[in-house]
Amino acid sequence: MGKSAYSNKRQQEKYTEEILQHAYMSTCNSVHTPLPQCLDHVFKDTKPFSEPSYFISLAGKLQYLTITRPDIQFAVNFICQRMHSPTESDFGLLKRILRYLRGTSKMGLHLYKNSPLHLVSYSDSDYAGCKDTRRSTFGFCVLLDTNIVSWSAKRQPTVSRSSTEAEYHALASTASELTWTASVLRDLSISQSYAALLHYDNLSAVHLSANPVLHNRSKHFDIDYHYVREQVALGLLEVQHIPAELQLADIFTKSLPRPSFQRLRHKLNVRLPPTLSLRGAVNVKPQAQQQAHV
Numbered sequence: 001m002g003k004s005a006y007s008n009k010r011q012q013e014k015y016t017e018e019i020l021q022h023a024y025m026s027t028c029n030s031v032h033t034p035l036p037q038c039l040d041h042v043f044k045d046t047k048p049f050s051e052p053s054y055f056i057s058l059a060g061k062l063q064y065l066t067i068t069r070p071d072i073q074f075a076v077n078f079i080c081q082r083m084h085s086p087t088e089s090d091f092g093l094l095k096r097i098l099r100y101l102r103g104t105s106k107m108g109l110h111l112y113k114n115s116p117l118h119l120v121s122y123s124d125s126d127y128a129g130c131k132d133t134r135r136s137t138f139g140f141c142v143l144l145d146t147n148i149v150s151w152s153a154k155r156q157p158t159v160s161r162s163s164t165e166a167e168y169h170a171l172a173s174t175a176s177e178l179t180w181t182a183s184v185l186r187d188l189s190i191s192q193s194y195a196a197l198l199h200y201d202n203l204s205a206v207h208l209s210a211n212p213v214l215h216n217r218s219k220h221f222d223i224d225y226h227y228v229r230e231q232v233a234l235g236l237l238e239v240q241h242i243p244a245e246l247q248l249a250d251i252f253t254k255s256l257p258r259p260s261f262q263r264l265r266h267k268l269n270v271r272l273p274p275t276l277s278l279r280g281a282v283n284v285k286p287q288a289q290q291q292a293h294v
Helices: 003-022 040-044 052-065 070-080 088-104 163-187 202-210 212-217 218-231 248-252 256-266 286-292
Strands: 119-126 137-144 146-156 196-200 239-242
Touching: 003 088, 040 088, 052 070, 052 088, 070 088, 070 137, 070 146, 070 218, 070 248, 119 163, 119 248, 137 163, 137 239, 137 248, 146 163, 146 239, 146 248, 163 196, 163 202, 202 218, 202 239, 218 239, 248 256
Parallel strands: 119 196, 196 239
Antiparallel strands: 119 137, 137 146
């Protein structure tokens, strides 16, 4: 880890501590995930939170932290959707995110300088996941081989009438992000010798991106269809099916159980800093070493 990266990591940790102090939760107990797996109780609670401005202030601070912490992207996005009229349950979820940060404040995003510069992405959608509006949540991450450089979790602006439509909206948004990232790399004189690779776990969406025969099934989302299909036809994008258990974007679309969440967090390179040790670098005389073990 270089000097500038270490400095940024320390600033992130300091900012996290400031948020916890602002919420009077510097000594709270930590939890292993930012949200519980089941969120149904949140949609049933109608008791308003007494200090909505305080809720909005904390949620805004957490939103800024997602710039360097992709592991809390979905949780913060979920909380920010509730800012207009927060309930007591919503505030309980916000405090849970803070408790998660209490136990992971030293974690940061690790980037590796020797990684190849091939664009790879993962995209997913949780169909009709919002119980209030029945809108779907989609998420994606873009990587330069193993280094994550862009990520997002958003609720779709309209209701999708089928799971394929929701999945294809996510596919088109990710393709657009890949196009933008590729243009930035070209401006930096970094050319791509291979088509950008987009991993998806929905077979219908994957087949639709390459098979124009299925076009009659996509008339209600033609713009997204034509955009992705054009990128594939031009050789700028390759859509590849992967099993659901290998889908990194799951962490951006839903609340996951602890084993799955920690596995995906590790794959996104959100980790503790390496432990520095002087062992082996100090010459100790055998006699002194023997006395040290007594």
